[in-house]
Amino acid sequence: MMKIYSFVLCFFVVTVVGGQELESLLGFEHYNNPEILVVTNRLQTNSDSLVFYNQVDISNAIRAFMVTYSDSAFAIVPSTIKGYIKAHDYPGADYVVFVHGDGKTFLHAAVRGLDIQNTYGVQVIVFAWPSRRDDGAVISNFTSSLDNLKVSSGHFDALIDSVDQIRSSYLENNSSAAFTLFLHSLGNEYLPQFVEGTGYLKSHQPFDNLVINAAAVNSKDHAAWVEKLNIQKQIYINSNAKDVNLNGLRIISAYGYLVGELLLEPVAENAVYVNFTDAIGFKLPPGRSHTYYIGEHVSESPNVRNYYYELFHGRQPNLNNKCMFKKRGDAFGWDFIY
Numbered sequence: 001m002m003k004i005y006s007f008v009l010c011f012f013v014v015t016v017v018g019g020q021e022l023e024s025l026l027g028f029e030h031y032n033n034p035e036i037l038v039v040t041n042r043l044q045t046n047s048d049s050l051v052f053y054n055q056v057d058i059s060n061a062i063r064a065f066m067v068t069y070s071d072s073a074f075a076i077v078p079s080t081i082k083g084y085i086k087a088h089d090y091p092g093a094d095y096v097v098f099v100h101g102d103g104k105t106f107l108h109a110a111v112r113g114l115d116i117q118n119t120y121g122v123q124v125i126v127f128a129w130p131s132r133r134d135d136g137a138v139i140s141n142f143t144s145s146l147d148n149l150k151v152s153s154g155h156f157d158a159l160i161d162s163v164d165q166i167r168s169s170y171l172e173n174n175s176s177a178a179f180t181l182f183l184h185s186l187g188n189e190y191l192p193q194f195v196e197g198t199g200y201l202k203s204h205q206p207f208d209n210l211v212i213n214a215a216a217v218n219s220k221d222h223a224a225w226v227e228k229l230n231i232q233k234q235i236y237i238n239s240n241a242k243d244v245n246l247n248g249l250r251i252i253s254a255y256g257y258l259v260g261e262l263l264l265e266p267v268a269e270n271a272v273y274v275n276f277t278d279a280i281g282f283k284l285p286p287g288r289s290h291t292y293y294i295g296e297h298v299s300e301s302p303n304v305r306n307y308y309y310e311l312f313h314g315r316q317p318n319l320n321n322k323c324m325f326k327k328r329g330d331a332f333g334w335d336f337i338y
Helices: 022-024 081-087 104-119 138-148 153-170 185-198 224-226 243-254 296-300 303-314
Strands: 015-018 035-040 041-043 052-056 062-068 073-079 097-100 121-126 180-184 207-213 232-239 270-277 325-327 334-336
Touching: 022 104, 035 081, 035 104, 052 138, 052 325, 062 081, 062 104, 073 081, 081 153, 097 104, 097 153, 097 185, 104 121, 104 303, 121 153, 138 185, 138 243, 153 185, 180 185, 180 224, 180 303, 185 207, 185 224, 207 303, 296 303
Parallel strands: 035 121, 097 121, 097 180, 180 207, 207 232, 232 270, 270 334
Antiparallel strands: 015 073, 035 062, 041 052, 062 073, 325 334
């Protein structure tokens, strides 16, 4: 199994990247918590350049970086998971491990993590895997991302192992911290690989919540791998049948119906299913129907914000709250009320 580097860098490297090209993606003009830990398995030419390519570094372990946004620029500093966590071991802090979807650069992933971190008041650890080609080709980008996923399952295993170490050894001032594993869109493909490819399953549950959000994973037989997951206390599966991104992906790819759009029986007995079709539905541009845990939906709907706030802080949302949830007549859990 791959392990994260534990050595201390013998030199201090800082790369500053202008943020103008990413400003349209930023959810805040100013971040109250502008530092974030980004873990990656992207290939670099060397440790000095901190240039991250759309290719898995299969010869090395995952690496950690502290990314800070200030004065319209990003500072990227090599770090370690242990060192970062110990420096940010605040009483009362809860943690979200965020695995992004397709089409993200290293900095895109960091920005999305910062938005989650500052929207919900949690400490976010981003897993920035290679998922964006430079040529902008949609179909070939998706294909290359799938290839990268297949060869990097060991890096995902190492990330889960590192979180287990954090909970057991690194939190001296915050031993009661909650941990949520939040996977969005194509990032959810790491889960079936995790349970079926490696068989590396924790028996003592490093995560309180595992959130399968807008998953770009085949819906057929999904219960088989979901029910094998045991690294969490509770699983939540969020879907929107009118998710434009996932509807389009099904049309242009060999994928069938996807977990994040249309659920197929049998459903997993160990998961809570929450359907956002009536709440979110069809929206343009497409991202509005796909990425509904940040942005306008959080601003417009206290229910959306409160739902994800509970999940990200390791709690179980009250499914008996009739102002937020409506029990479905079929086997697919609850409809979410906007």
